[in-house]
Amino acid sequence: MSKAGDHHYVPQFHLGMWSGPSGQINQWGRIAYNNKLVCTPVTKAATAYVPGLYSPAHVNDEEAQQIETKLFGKIETAAKPVLEKLISHGPAKLSVQERYWWTIYLNASLLRVPHIVEMVTSSVQERIAQDLSQPIPEFDVAKGDAPENTLFEWASNHAPARVANSGLKVLVELIQSQKGVDRIVHLRWLVKDVSTGPRRLLLGDNPFERVGDLYKSRTTISMPLSPTHLFIASDAPDILEHFARMPACDVVKANNQSSLINAKKFVYGDEERDFIDAYLRRH
Numbered sequence: 001m002s003k004a005g006d007h008h009y010v011p012q013f014h015l016g017m018w019s020g021p022s023g024q025i026n027q028w029g030r031i032a033y034n035n036k037l038v039c040t041p042v043t044k045a046a047t048a049y050v051p052g053l054y055s056p057a058h059v060n061d062e063e064a065q066q067i068e069t070k071l072f073g074k075i076e077t078a079a080k081p082v083l084e085k086l087i088s089h090g091p092a093k094l095s096v097q098e099r100y101w102w103t104i105y106l107n108a109s110l111l112r113v114p115h116i117v118e119m120v121t122s123s124v125q126e127r128i129a130q131d132l133s134q135p136i137p138e139f140d141v142a143k144g145d146a147p148e149n150t151l152f153e154w155a156s157n158h159a160p161a162r163v164a165n166s167g168l169k170v171l172v173e174l175i176q177s178q179k180g181v182d183r184i185v186h187l188r189w190l191v192k193d194v195s196t197g198p199r200r201l202l203l204g205d206n207p208f209e210r211v212g213d214l215y216k217s218r219t220t221i222s223m224p225l226s227p228t229h230l231f232i233a234s235d236a237p238d239i240l241e242h243f244a245r246m247p248a249c250d251v252v253k254a255n256n257q258s259s260l261i262n263a264k265k266f267v268y269g270d271e272e273r274d275f276i277d278a279y280l281r282r283h
Contacts, residue, residue: 005055007068009113010048010205013080017226018203018268019044028276029266035282037273047266048205050114056168058161071172072108079105087229091189103185106233108175109223110208115264120174121167128152128166183214184221187233190240191225197248200227200270202256204263209255222255227269230255 008015018025024041031038054067078101085094086102094102110116132152139151148154155163174180194201201224212219220234230251232243243251260267260279267280 006049007053008049012044016044057164124167192230194248195228199252202269204259
C-alpha cells in the first residue's frame with residue numbers, strides 16, 4: 001500500500017468473484033501508445049485502485065483514510081453478504097436492512113469511480129472559488145488589515161482543508177443521499193442467472209450501468225454480481241419480464257458490450273479477444 005493508501009474503486013470482495021482457481025483475474029486493457037489489447041493475470045488487490053483517491057488534503061495520516069475505512073469499509077462489510085445472498089437466493093429473500101445496504105452499495109459504485117470523483121470535486125471547488133472571489137462587503141469590513149483581497153484568498157490561506165476538501169464532502173453526501181437511496185430501494189429488483197449460456201459476464205472498472213434518468217419512469221440499472229449472475233432493477237415490470245425471458249447468451253452479450261463501452265481503463269473476466277477488441281475504448 002502506498003503512503004496515501006491504495007483506494008479500490010471496485011471493491012476487492014466484488015472483483016474477487018471473477019478470480020480463477022489460482023486467485024488471479026484476467027484484466028483486459030490497452031497499451032497507451034499503440035492501443036494493442038493486452039490480457040494480464042492480476043490479483044484482486046493489484047488492480048482497480050488509485051492511491052489516495054478519497055484522501056482529504058491538509059490532514060494527518062489517520063484522517064486521510066477516514067472516508068476509505070469508515071465510509072467505504074462499512075458499506076463493503078455490509079454489502080458483501082448481500083451480494084452472496086442475491087446470487088444464492090435472489091432479491092425476494094433480502095431483509096429490509098439488506099436491501100438498504102445493497103442500495104447504498106449501488107449508489108456508491110456509481111459515485112466512487114475516479115472520473116466521477118474528479119468531476120464532483122473539481123466542479124465543487126470551481127464553484128467555491130467563483131462564489132468566494134466575488135466582492136463581499138461583509139468580508140471587506142471584517143478583514144481589517146488582512147492582505148487578502150477576497151474571501152477565497154483568505155480561506156485558502158487560513159482554512160485550506162475546508163476549501164480543498166469541500167468536493168469530497170459533497171461526494172460523501174451524495175453517496176448517502178436520501179433521494180437517491182429512496183429511488184433505488186423502491187425499484188423492482190431481479191437477478192438473472194446466465195450460467196446456462198456458453199459465455200460469462202465481464203465486470204468493467206465503471207460497473208454501475210444505467211439506462212434513462214434515474215428519477216424518471218422506465219429507468220433501468222444493472223451490475224454484474226459474478227460471471228454468472230446479473231443484477232437488474234427497474235420501475236417498469238415489462239422491462240424486468242423482458243430480461244427474465246431473454247436467453248442467457250443474449251443477456252451476456254448485451255451486458256458485455258455495455259461493460260466494454262463504459263469501461264474507462266480495464267474490464268475483467270473471460271471473453272473472446274476479438275469481441276473485447278471491438279468494443280473496449282481506444283486511447
